[in-house]
Amino acid sequence: MGMTITEKILAKASGRDKVNPGENIWLNVDVLMTHDVCGPPTIGIWKREFGNDAKIWDKDKLVIFPDHYIFTANPQANRNVNILREFAAEYNLPNYYDVGTDRYKGVCHIALAEEGYNVPGTVLFGTDSHTCTSGAFGMFSTGVGNTDAAFILGTGKIWEKVPESLKFTFEGELPPYLTAKDLILQVLGDITTDGGTYRALEFDGSAVFAMQMDERMTLTNMAIEAGAMNGIIAADKVTEDYVKARTNKPYELFYSDGDAKYRQKFVYDASKMEPLVAKPHSPDNKDTVRNVERTKLTKCYIGSCTGGKLSDFVNAAKLLFGNQVKVPTFVVPASTLVAKQLEEETISGVSLRQIFENAGCEIAQSSCAACLGGPMDTVGRATDGEVVISTTNRNFPGRMGSKKSEVYLASPYTVAASALTGVITDPRDFL
Structure with a gap:
């Protein structure tokens, strides 16, 4: 064997x-x-x-x-x-x-x-x-x-x-x-x-x-x-x-x-799969984005070791380019190199950083930040009653801050699409 x-x-x-x-x-x-x-x-x-x-x-x-x-x-x-x-x-x-x-x-x-x-x-x-x-x-x-x-x-x-x-x-x-x-x-x-x-x-x-x-x-x-x-x-x-x-x-x-x-x-046949989310309060609480569409959001978060890499931001920027976010949206580069790449990588001659800033996103310093909650002054931290969609990896109660918040996990495409509408949105509507 x-x-x-x-x-x-x-x-x-x-x-x-x-x-x-x-x-x-x-x-x-x-x-x-x-x-x-x-x-x-x-x-x-x-x-x-x-x-x-x-x-x-x-x-x-x-x-x-x-x-x-x-x-x-x-x-x-x-x-x-x-x-x-x-x-x-x-x-x-x-x-x-x-x-x-x-x-x-x-x-x-x-x-x-x-x-x-x-x-x-x-x-x-x-x-x-x-x-x-x-x-x-x-x-x-x-x-x-x-x-x-x-x-x-x-x-x-x-x-x-x-x-x-x-x-x-x-x-x-x-x-x-x-x-x-x-x-x-x-x-x-x-x-x-x-x-x-x-x-x-x-x-x-x-x-x-x-x-x-x-x-x-x-x-x-x-x-x-x-x-x-x-x-x-x-x-x-x-x-x-x-x-x-x-x-x-x-x-x-x-x-x-x-x-x-x-x-x-x-x-699996990847060609037949759909955009997915993990609903609160577990990463295995899988559903299609279509099934939870129109869920109202208070915050969007793009970052972490899971979803804060250059490719993640390129994907998000494709949707955010020339548009405005409807809810607070945090962009947290996973590393200082990625933060630098946000300034160097462009779409139609506009840097990723400028695309995010023009769209109304808040760009934070490279760190784990709100992925695991952190002290009360942590950027992007979830507060009581918030409903967040995030590119991070866990959505247990309190993972991103308050135990009285809800977190949906999704891809950068889905998070960016949702940021533009203020509700959970299938990225196929923008791609």
């Missing part, structure tokens, strides 16, 4: 020729990532458990991005960033990207890709559930808790169980009104938020490999919304071109064997 791509990568990281789902194995970690929310407790546990002689296993493999609660006056949030600064200075860390400096990058999951940390065939762990985003690069990546991260910080190793795999094949040509967000909402609606628990979600098919890296990252990003351990897409020329432009690190490509065993396989 052959192995899946996930099993092959884990076998390599464990120094074995073969692994099987359900086995517990020691893994050698290639990259550990943390941020301002989980970094401080991880550091605290590491210092406590490894003692006064604690040593970082490999400074070059530790990456720290402040990105969550950073543009705020909240003293607790600011304290967390200060802890990271002091730690980075104390240990002379080369890969600390401090806010308020020209090294600041923005949301960790996008910055990992942009800065060349995502390399095919490698193993990356992060103290954030959406670390699975990096799996779009043909690598194994997953989130861990602070204690596991502290152990990695001191040893470079982690004890993990090999997951079973689910395979999702999207064939056909993606219609011009659909994005990867619609595809992953379909998956979540089909298997629910616990259908992938501790499993690998492998994405395949002509519709997937026709996507650029931005869109592939949307698929793997929301694997965790199904409870998955990781999401993964095998590397191809698109992947290699992206990686080679950002790093000269050597890498190895892995592909699933034809006789690899999957717990379950799903096949």
